[in-house]
Amino acid sequence: MIFNKKMETMPREEIEKLQLEGLKNTLKAIKNSGSIFKNKYKDIEPEDIRTLEDIRKIPILEKDELRKAYPFKHIVVDDEKWYRMHMSSGTTGTPIINAMTKKDIEQWGEIMARCYCAAGVTGKDRVQITPSFGLFNGGFGFHYGAEKIGAFIVPIGAGRTRLQLKFMDELSTTAICAIASYPLRLMEVAKEIDFDFKKTNLKVAILGAETWSNELRERIEEEMNVDTFDIIGMTETGGVGMGIDCEAKNGIHIWEDHYIVEIVNPETLEVVEDKEEGEMLITTLTREGLPLLRYRTRDITKIISRDKCDCGRTHLRVDRLKGRTDDMFKVKGVNFYPSQIESILMKYKNLTPYYNIVLEKVKGKGAMTIIAERKNGFKHEELERLGNELYDFLGFHCNIQIVPEGTIERPAGKAVRVIDKRNK
Numbered sequence: 008m009i010f011n012k013k014m015e016t017m018p019r020e021e022i023e024k025l026q027l028e029g030l031k032n033t034l035k036a037i038k039n040s041g042s043i044f045k046n047k048y049k050d051i052e053p054e055d056i057r058t059l060e061d062i063r064k065i066p067i068l069e070k071d072e073l074r075k076a077y078p079f080k081h082i083v084v085d086d087e088k089w090y091r092m093h094m095s096s097g098t099t100g101t102p103i104i105n106a107m108t109k110k111d112i113e114q115w116g117e118i119m120a121r122c123y124c125a126a127g128v129t130g131k132d133r134v135q136i137t138p139s140f141g142l143f144n145g146g147f148g149f150h151y152g153a154e155k156i157g158a159f160i161v162p163i164g165a166g167r168t169r170l171q172l173k174f175m176d177e178l179s180t181t182a183i184c185a186i187a188s189y190p191l192r193l194m195e196v197a198k199e200i201d202f203d204f205k206k207t208n209l210k211v212a213i214l215g216a217e218t219w220s221n222e223l224r225e226r227i228e229e230e231m232n233v234d235t236f237d238i239i240g241m242t243e244t245g246g247v248g249m250g251i252d253c254e255a256k257n258g259i260h261i262w263e264d265h266y267i268v269e270i271v272n273p274e275t276l277e278v279v280e281d282k283e284e285g286e287m288l289i290t291t292l293t294r295e296g297l298p299l300l301r302y303r304t305r306d307i308t309k310i311i312s313r314d315k316c317d318c319g320r321t322h323l324r325v326d327r328l329k330g331r332t333d334d335m336f337k338v339k340g341v342n343f344y345p346s347q348i349e350s351i352l353m354k355y356k357n358l359t360p361y362y363n364i365v366l367e368k369v370k371g372k373g374a375m376t377i378i379a380e381r382k383n384g385f386k387h388e389e390l391e392r393l394g395n396e397l398y399d400f401l402g403f404h405c406n407i408q409i410v411p412e413g414t415i416e417r418p419a420g421k422a423v424r425v426i427d428k429r430n431k
């Protein structure tokens with residue numbers, strides 16, 4: 008089902024016309040504002056933007072620049088127009104605040120409504136929203152979209168896993184929205200209390216905010232008996248809902264009438280060809296409080312296609328996010344993302360979805376230990392096979408520790424998978 012047929016199936020030429028207009032307007036809005044970034048764009052005028060390619064004349068915006076503008080120096084509209092704020096988690100430094108206007112909240116509702124419909128969720132559904140309603144944008148974003156499509160909302164928020172399961176059963180919820188690792192907790196508690204997902208009406212899980220491998224995805228779909236959809240978006244871009252995969256499951260559509268996507272080489276910052284992997288830059292076209300020009304998201308992906316999708320939508324598709332440039336690790340000269348290790352581990356059905364990657368310095372050299380949990384037994388042959396597979400991928404031997412189920416800590420929020428002790 009398509010929420011906004013006119014916009015979502017618009018021919019590419021028309022999308023690009025809108026983008027060119029939106030790009031100029033965004034640049035104009037920042038230049039005419041009291042934002043700290045006024046100066047950043049002093050050498051470029053909206054008239055200099057004649058084609059979409061001219062976007063490359065605009066300097067790139069770094070996360071640190073937004074951090075330094077804390078709390079509100081980067082906000083483009085006057086404070087009387089501010090409506091509400093959300094904030095990035097700030098676990099790695101000063102947080103970034105997005106002060107949103109009423110129009111921003113409406114834009115959010117629109118793109119979230121599109122995401123729900125892409126996941127097959129309609130006004131007839133009962134939606135259980137499990138991310139928190141607070142500074143983190145997840146809860147509210149899912150709420151606005153559900154409101155817009157007229158679904159019945161169960162705004163339970165984060166935690167209380169037993170109650171979540173009880174609601175799924177007793178309130179007959181049909182769709183669940185969550186941080187990508189939360190289903191692991193649901194699955195685990197379900198086992199403890201003999202809860203059978205197959206006996207519920209649950210059919211869809213919309214998951215995001217973390218990188219999750221295809222193998223983990225399969226496991227969630229199988230164990231929870233749901234179809235999953237991968238949703239993306241961040242506080243800076245206006246929250247969850249910037250894009251989602253559709254029933255064709257062939258990449259994540261990004262709503263191009265609201266955002267321009269570019270993929271650049273993370274070192275040279277040059278735009279790369281379609282189908283080539285790199286870091287995603289986002290330009291917002293319709294956001295008022297915090298418009299962004301060429302913002303470095305740090306997410307690694309590639310443009311899969313700009314052609315019309317089997318679902319009928321014409322908006323381009325990017326690959327599922329592989330990781331963020333900040334969580335790429337280098338051990339013994341090899342670069343890798345935790346999601347790539349996860350892909351290998353999750354092929355072993357005897358392992359739980361919980362794991363840790365421990366990085367250490369031993370005698371001045373990098374060493375890596377993978378701690379994985381076994382469900383029942385984990386045979387010696389399996390351990391050998393796992394070791395070989397990891398060696399094939401990494402090109403060096405790492406230590407593997409198989410521990411009993413329940414050994415690895417279950418975090419309340421986002422999953423902590425890598426423990427880096429190298430600088431301690």
Ligand SMILES: [Zn+2]
Pocket residue numbers: 253254255260316317318319320
């Ligand atoms: Zn599609």
